[in-house]
Amino acid sequence: MGAASHVSIIVSDLENHRCLPRMLQSVSRQSTGLDRVEILVTGNGSHTPFDLSAWSAIAGTDAIRLVQAAPDVAPGETLNSTVAGSQGDLLLFMRPDYRLDPKYLTTALSVFTDCPEAEIMYPDYIRLAPDKNSGVTSGLVQLPDFDDSLLQTMNFLGPAVMMRRQVWERIHGFRDNTTYRYWDLWVQAAAMGTAFFHVNYPLASCEHAKTPFRERAEDGRRKAMLVVNTQSYFHMHTVRWALAYLRGDPWAQAFNFMTIPDSIEVTRMMHEFNMKSMGTDVLVREAIRQFDRSSRRA
Incomplete structure (x- = not known):
């Protein structure tokens, strides 16, 4: 994509999640901005070239790459390497069970264009129950405006958090001594004085399964x-x-x-x-x- 690349969507599929096609389909339905996107899927070695061509057809873009993780490399290190190989100056970290609202990219690009002080954007989201017997109810999750005291006690940001690449370059990236990698990432950014921007509208959704x-x-x-x-x-x-x-x-x-x-x-x-x-x-x-x-x- 070269200079046209503006947003790098980093997808972790190290466990071959069944929902990846649906996530890619939500990317394809973006109202604007798809021509400014690249998608990097980090896999565990079980994906084939056929998977990549199928994903490209689903996502509606040829700007999609598969990054195979070496069997002896930890997940956090693999994700860091994937980011290092990306080109966008905006980074969006996704899991296969996440979905984007059709207006997600339109809103995100507007936020970072109109609010130059914003460095990390997070929206409200829809919680989806995978089945009726999971003990989880579906519904709108309205997030609070950013507060350090909240992040110091819980990971409240939700899915579809986008950051400027400059923020990534100031922090350590994903660390493997805790599996709360995304929470750890936001803490690193907050400790550096990063400005968080809350979008008071559900621009994403994700499944919430029962915790093992x-x-x-x-x-x-x-x-x-x-x-x-x-x-x-x-x-x-x-x-x-x-x-x-x-x-x-x-x-x-x-x-x-x-x-x-x-x-x-x-x-x-x-x-x-x-x-x-x-x-x-x-x-x-x-x-x-x-x-x-x-x-x-x-």
Whole structure:
């Protein structure tokens, strides 16, 4: 595409997700801007040249490439290499289960043209339940305007986040010591003072499947590594929690799923552990029972 390239869509298909054709179809339906797009699909070696020609027909563009991942290279490193081989000055990271609204590119290009201070754009989105028995409900997800305190506790940005290449060049890229790679990426950018722009309209959609048990079991370590990766962005108490959790200190609990404890929650965590260690919690419970008995007698 050469100089015509403006947007590089980086798609991670390292697990051969069945929804990739639908995602590419949503790209083909863009009202404008498709001629300024290149698509790079990172695969795990199982894709064939036939897949590439089929994807090109679905996406409605010949500017689509397949980047095969070496079997001994970690996913984050593979994605970094894919970005390095891209040409666009705007980067959009997609998963196969994401979809773009037909007005996505029109809106995104307008944002970065009309608001030169905007460096990362994120829109509201539609949550899709893959089936009726998943325990997940479909609906509109209205995201808040950017706030560091929110990103320090949860990954609230949603799918279809676009960034300027200059932002990518200021950060470390994807890291493999946490599988919360996208959250880690936004934290890196925020720590550098990047300006986030919220589009108050659903320009994307994605499937939300039920979380596997293994992901819940590994949640604490993933969050702790994310905090350790960019310690300057978090409160010192939160950093203390992350280091303690990785060491296996008994007071440092994993906390709520996909939520990093803030300084107040870390203080509460330590207080409750110390109370139990001293046996004070037993005395408090006994005092409450005695009070309840006296109240009933009265």
